[in-house]
Structures are given as C-alpha cells and as structure tokens.
Amino acid sequence: MPSRRDARCTFCAIIAGDLPATHVHETADTLAFLDHRPLFRGHVLLVPKQHLEILSDLPASAVAPFFQLAQRLERAVEDGLGAAGSMILINNVISQSVPHLHLHVIPRHHKDGLRFWLGPRQRYDADHPAETYADKIRSALAEH
Numbered sequence: 001m002p003s004r005r006d007a008r009c010t011f012c013a014i015i016a017g018d019l020p021a022t023h024v025h026e027t028a029d030t031l032a033f034l035d036h037r038p039l040f041r042g043h044v045l046l047v048p049k050q051h052l053e054i055l056s057d058l059p060a061s062a063v064a065p066f067f068q069l070a071q072r073l074e075r076a077v078e079d080g081l082g083a084a085g086s087m088i089l090i091n092n093v094i095s096q097s098v099p100h101l102h103l104h105v106i107p108r109h110h111k112d113g114l115r116f117w118l119g120p121r122q123r124y125d126a127d128h129p130a131e132t133y134a135d136k137i138r139s140a141l142a143e144h
Contacts, residue, residue: 006051011100015049025073029062032073035104040112042081044073044105052101054092066103073105083107087114 005012013019014033021033024044035043046069052058058066074086089104096102108114124130 004051006100009051009100010098011045011047011102012051015047025069027065027069030066030069032069039104039106039114040108042077042083042107044077046070046073046103046105048101053099054096054101055090056092058101070103070105077105077107081107084109 005016010019014021015031021036023031023033025032029049030046031049032044032046035045046066048058048062048066070088074088077083078086085108087104087106087108089106090102093099122128124133
C-alpha cells in the first residue's frame with residue numbers, strides 16, 4: 001500500500017512514532033497496538049499504515065493480508081491472555097472515535113460484565129417488510 005498520512009490523525013501520529021503506543025505487531029502495511037483506553041486489558045487495535053477512514057477504503061489487494069493478521073491477533077489475544085473468546089469490531093463513521101480504519105480485538109471472558117449495545121432491536125413488519133430492505137441493499141450492491 002502506498003504511504004499516505006493525515007497530519008491531524010491520532011493513529012497516523014502513532015504510526016509515525018510521534019505519539020506513544022504499546023506495539024503488539026508491525027508489518028510493512030499495518031500496525032497493531034494496545035488501545036490506550038481498553039475495554040478490557042489486552043484490547044488491541046489493528047490499523048493500516050496508510051490513512052484510510054473506513055473499511056470500504058481498504059484496497060482489495062490489502063483486504064486478505066489485513067484480515068489474515070486480524071485472525072492471527074484474535075488467536076493470540078485469546079491464547080496469550082487465556083481469554084474464553086474475543087469480540088472483533090470495526091466501526092464505520094458512527095462510533096468511530098478516530099477517523100482512521102481500525103479493527104478492535106477485544107478479549108472476552110464469561111460474565112465479564114460487558115453488555116453489548118446491539119439494541120434496541122427493530123423487527124420487520126407489514127410497514128417495514130424485510131424484502132424491501134433486502135431489495136435496497138441488493139440494488140446498491142449491484143452498483144458497487
């Protein structure tokens with residue numbers, strides 16, 4: 001990936017070494033480091049070194065290596081910390097505290113107190129049929 005940096009971006013500053021972070025793993029194109037405000041200790045962030053804001057900005061050629069490293073980090077977080085599982089998360093724009101693509105690998109333990117925020121749930125009904133939403137998504141997918 002060609003190098004591109006945003007001078008206002010916290011993660012670009014970490015990648016450049018201008019801000020401190022506890023590095024976990026580094027490749028030519030990615031950096032994994034501990035979140036400085038972890039949900040649980042061992043919470044890792046994986047970022048591309050190129051300044052990209054959302055997942056769909058990641059070049060197709062970089063998708064496989066990025067997610068292969070995410071898989072390795074998931075196993076390493078679980079095995080290295082003795083975690084029962086993990087949560088893998090990417091926010092696009094909404095709830096994205098730093099506008100630079102980042103994947104969270106968060107260690108999880110049974111009864112760790114985390115109440116995931118996927119709610120409130122909204123059912124499909126006669127006024128909002130599932131097929132209408134599927135059609136909209138299919139149409140947009142056909143354009144991309």
